[in-house]
Amino acid sequence: MSEAYEKIKSRLAHKSELVHAFMNSEAGKALMEVLEDEFFNGDLFNPDPNITAYNLGRRDVVMYLQQLKRLRDDGRI
Numbered sequence: 197m198s199e200a201y202e203k204i205k206s207r208l209a210h211k212s213e214l215v216h217a218f219m220n221s222e223a224g225k226a227l228m229e230v231l232e233d234e235f236f237n238g239d240l241f242n243p244d245p246n247i248t249a250y251n252l253g254r255r256d257v258v259m260y261l262q263q264l265k266r267l268r269d270d271g272r273i
Contacts, residue, residue: 208264209273215261216268231258 218224235254242248267273 208267212264212267212273215264219261219265228258228261231261 219228236258238251240248240251240255242251
């Protein structure tokens with residue numbers, strides 16, 4: 197594999213490790229509940245496409261954190 201690929205993989209593993217450790221703590225679990233309630237579980241779509249894009253962006257941040265944790269949970273990293 198290329199050196200660039202290995203660097204990316206290493207950075208992803210590091211991020212996943214940090215997120216996994218935090219999200220398994222009591223504070224991390226509580227914060228994720230707050231983030232999910234505020235940014236993930238609400239309405240996405242709005243007649244104004246700018247608001248829809250904004251809502252999707254907020255939701256994507258929570259999804260990114262969930263995916264980083266899941267990489268470690270599933271043993272893929």
